[in-house]
Amino acid sequence: MDLLRRIFWILLLSSCLLQVLYSYFLAAWKHHYRHKHSTLSEVFEGTTHYDLLMLGTSRMQDHNNPRLIDSITHWSSFNAGIDGGRLADMFLVLNGYLQQHPAPRYVLLNVEKSWLASDSADWLATRYVPYCHNRAVDSMFVAYKKYNIVQRYVPFTRIMLLDDHLKKTLLGAWWQPPENNGSPWERYHNQIYRGYFENGIDSLATTHVPCAVPQTLKITQTGVYLLEQWIQLCHQHNIGIIFTYTPEFHGVSKACYTNLPQIIDSIDSLAYVHNIPFLRYEADSMCYRAAYFTNFTHLNRHGARVYSERLGRDLVTILRE
Amino acid sequence: MAFYPPYILILFLIIGIDFGAAIAMERYPAHKKLFLLSSIAGNLGILFLFKYYNFFVTNIKVLFPATPLPLLHWLLPLGLSFHTFQALSYTIEVYKGQQKAVRHLGIYALYVLFYPQLVAGPIERPQNLLPQLQQVSHFDAANLLVGLRLMLWGLFKKMVIADRLAIYVDAIYGQPTQSNGAAVILASYFFGIQLYADFSGYSDIAIGSARTMGFRLSPNFNQPLLAVNLQDYWQRWHISLSKWLRDYLYMPLKNSVFGRHWYFNVMVVFAISGWWHGANWNYFIWGELYAMFYIAWIFYKKYSPLQLPDNVWGRIMGIMITFSLGCFFRIFFRANDYESALQMIQRLFYSNSWALWQNACNDFLQQYSGSAVALLAVILMVYVEKKSVPDLSNFNAYPRRDVAFCVGLVVAIVLLGMTQRQSFIYFQF
Numbered sequence: 061m062d063l064l065r066r067i068f069w070i071l072l073l074s075s076c077l078l079q080v081l082y083s084y085f086l087a088a089w090k091h092h093y094r095h096k097h098s099t100l101s102e103v104f105e106g107t108t109h110y111d112l113l114m115l116g117t118s119r120m121q122d123h124n125n126p127r128l129i130d131s132i133t134h135w136s137s138f139n140a141g142i143d144g145g146r147l148a149d150m151f152l153v154l155n156g157y158l159q160q161h162p163a164p165r166y167v168l169l170n171v172e173k174s175w176l177a178s179d180s181a182d183w184l185a186t187r188y189v190p191y192c193h194n195r196a197v198d199s200m201f202v203a204y205k206k207y208n209i210v211q212r213y214v215p216f217t218r219i220m221l222l223d224d225h226l227k228k229t230l231l232g233a234w235w236q237p238p239e240n241n242g243s244p245w246e247r248y249h250n251q252i253y254r255g256y257f258e259n260g261i262d263s264l265a266t267t268h269v270p271c272a273v274p275q276t277l278k279i280t281q282t283g284v285y286l287l288e289q290w291i292q293l294c295h296q297h298n299i300g301i302i303f304t305y306t307p308e309f310h311g312v313s314k315a316c317y318t319n320l321p322q323i324i325d326s327i328d329s330l331a332y333v334h335n336i337p338f339l340r341y342e343a344d345s346m347c348y349r350a351a352y353f354t355n356f357t358h359l360n361r362h363g364a365r366v367y368s369e370r371l372g373r374d375l376v377t378i379l380r381e
Numbered sequence: 382m383a384f385y386p387p388y389i390l391i392l393f394l395i396i397g398i399d400f401g402a403a404i405a406m407e408r409y410p411a412h413k414k415l416f417l418l419s420s421i422a423g424n425l426g427i428l429f430l431f432k433y434y435n436f437f438v439t440n441i442k443v444l445f446p447a448t449p450l451p452l453l454h455w456l457l458p459l460g461l462s463f464h465t466f467q468a469l470s471y472t473i474e475v476y477k478g479q480q481k482a483v484r485h486l487g488i489y490a491l492y493v494l495f496y497p498q499l500v501a502g503p504i505e506r507p508q509n510l511l512p513q514l515q516q517v518s519h520f521d522a523a524n525l526l527v528g529l530r531l532m533l534w535g536l537f538k539k540m541v542i543a544d545r546l547a548i549y550v551d552a553i554y555g556q557p558t559q560s561n562g563a564a565v566i567l568a569s570y571f572f573g574i575q576l577y578a579d580f581s582g583y584s585d586i587a588i589g590s591a592r593t594m595g596f597r598l599s600p601n602f603n604q605p606l607l608a609v610n611l612q613d614y615w616q617r618w619h620i621s622l623s624k625w626l627r628d629y630l631y632m633p634l635k636n637s638v639f640g641r642h643w644y645f646n647v648m649v650v651f652a653i654s655g656w657w658h659g660a661n662w663n664y665f666i667w668g669e670l671y672a673m674f675y676i677a678w679i680f681y682k683k684y685s686p687l688q689l690p691d692n693v694w695g696r697i698m699g700i701m702i703t704f705s706l707g708c709f710f711r712i713f714f715r716a717n718d719y720e721s722a723l724q725m726i727q728r729l730f731y732s733n734s735w736a737l738w739q740n741a742c743n744d745f746l747q748q749y750s751g752s753a754v755a756l757l758a759v760i761l762m763v764y765v766e767k768k769s770v771p772d773l774s775n776f777n778a779y780p781r782r783d784v785a786f787c788v789g790l791v792v793a794i795v796l797l798g799m800t801q802r803q804s805f806i807y808f809q810f
Contacts, residue, residue: 074791
């Protein structure tokens with residue numbers, strides 16, 4: 061009997077310790093990745109109604125300022141850009157958003173060139189571990205076999221889903237500045253508003269070489285399939301779709317990709333087939349002004365301001381049409 | 382290596398052959414040699430067909446390119462070498478009269494199919510396992526505790542040590558021409574530890590899971606990292622296979638016409654041991670390297686006036702030499718093929734300056750900090766195993782220490798365990 065009691069104590073103590081550790085990790089996540097958390101908690105836990113939901117990668121997150129866009133469109137919008145996000149992430153974010161919120165009137169998707177060239181439906185699973193209580197996130201973890209039945213129902217075992225880098229960062233989260241603070245091109249960025257994460261004021265040094273060797277992107281069936289699935293999801297909820305391609309510095313496309321115009325044209329064709337407006341800024345006059353960029357593909361604070369105003373006006377025009 | 386459901390029929394075939402052969406040996410003692418030979422031929426025939434046929438044909442074709450033998454595209458059944466040897470030990474023991482033939486097919490089938498050790502051992506002797514299977518087993522809390530603790534320990538070794546070290550080892554062995562000597566040496570040492578933690582981790586889980594049900598399997602390891610010479614090493618590493626080869630191969634050779642040429646017998650046993658691991662020249666070379674150094678060690682011990690002192694320093698030197706030699710031999714075990722192994726050995730002696738050593742260590746600590754964590758766990762592993770009996774049952778006497786130890790293991794596994802790593806290395810054999 062004593063030995064059984066000992067097994068019980070081992071189970072109890074380990075569970076308690078791990079639960080404390082898991083709670084610490086969650087708190088550290090909220091503290092260290094405060095911007096990511098503010099966006100993802102609004103997406104997966106919030107209930108506010110927004111007219112416009114903006115989806116994309118860091119180029120959406122850092123470029124589209126909802127405050128400026130809303131001042132022009134007189135809507136209420138939310139920027140749910142996920143840095144490093146892939147198409148499967150866009151699907152998850154939209155699906156997760158729809159679990160909690162009423163469907164937005166429009167979704168603005170900033171389509172990335174690499175998405176259609178993706179061979180796999182991979183996604184940034186570890187980032188969503190703190191939000192597994194959202195049904196869409198849970199279903200995605202189950203569908204992709206990212207967690208087993210124990211991890212599904214015993215939260216602290218989800219520590220095993222976190223990678224080494226994340227665990228290390230979270231363990232030291234209270235002793236280091238929050239994410240991105242202090243990095244050279246994101247100095248001074250401190251404005252976080254409805255998912256928008258403002259870059260600093262540093263401007264692009266054009267003497268840098270954007271890419272050593274240009275690569276050729278190949279459109280894959282997986283990429284097209286995922287994008288069509290995403291469009292299907294919007295149609296199911298009667299959500300209007302608008303595609304964008306945000307500005308990037310003009311040299312970058314030639315230096316890094318041999319066939320970027322063809323890729324963007326393919327996105328354009330797909331948008332045309334599905335009757336989706338596509339706002340293209342890859343050849344906009346903004347793209348020639350280094351003062352608007354913090355690096356080759358991301359706008360700085362000034363650029364984001366100019367771009368958000370431009371986008372707001374274009375949205376109004378499109379919707380009038 | 383694969384688990385392919387129809388392959389279960391192979392197991393049933395082995396069970397049928399050996400079950401029948403053993404009963405026939407008892408019923409017709411005059412012909413028992415014939416039945417033993419048919420059992421050996423049946424078991425080894427299946428093993429040859431799945432594991433060695435292609436290797437044999439490939440080599441024959443090198444010598445005689447016109448040979449019309451086709452290659453077979455069959456997957457290797459999971460754990461075939463293990464359960465073939467276990468099944469063979471039964472018929473050999475019945476032949477020697479040291480084991481009675483089992484008359485209950487279910488019990489015998491359970492002996493071959495006993496799930497905790499089916500895939501990668503320990504290779505059990507019928508005298509140990511069969512009597513336990515024939516008894517009624519009752520629940521025992523002590524067995525449950527010892528078994529669970531041992532499984533935890535095995536998981537810790539696998540997930541925290543082996544799989545973490547594998548990150549670095551795989552990176553270096555994956556690009557043999559691009560690593561400098563220092564990195565190759567580090568990776569080879571780490572592979573030595575990885576292999577031990579991986580295989581002994583599996584054995585601990587197997588022995589532990591059997592123990593939770595009240596069955597005691599034979600220990601498979603006895604701190605081989607602390608072996609002071611090669612002879613000592615083979616008494617501590619993969620004990621069940623070493624004993625199998627000693628009893629069923631070396632001893633018969635010793636009692637045969639080759640008896641006087643013991644070094645020849647050693648070479649044969651190590652060649653078979655190498656090929657048991659895989660149908661590949663790499664494993665053969667690995668085995669023969671061990672054999673040559675083993676023989677050299679015996680001669681050194683017998684005739685050399687310069688012996689290691691019989692004190693702590695002598696033992697430490699012995700451990701270092703034995704471990705280093707083992708790590709060197711295992712380059713053939715780990716490398717993907719013979720050419721890669723030779724490339725790795727060339728690299729060992731290439732660009733080994735002090736600065737490169739510093740670079741390799743810095744790289745390891747910075748880029749592979751995940752693997753570096755495992756080195757701390759290795760110290761714990763060596764300490765715990767040195768201070769404990771093989772099944773860690775001595776913890777039973779110290780409740781608080783036991784609780785702290787097990788809680789620490791659970792937390793370490795959850796916090797530091799690698800969940801995305803490959804399967805156990807010995808599953809492929």
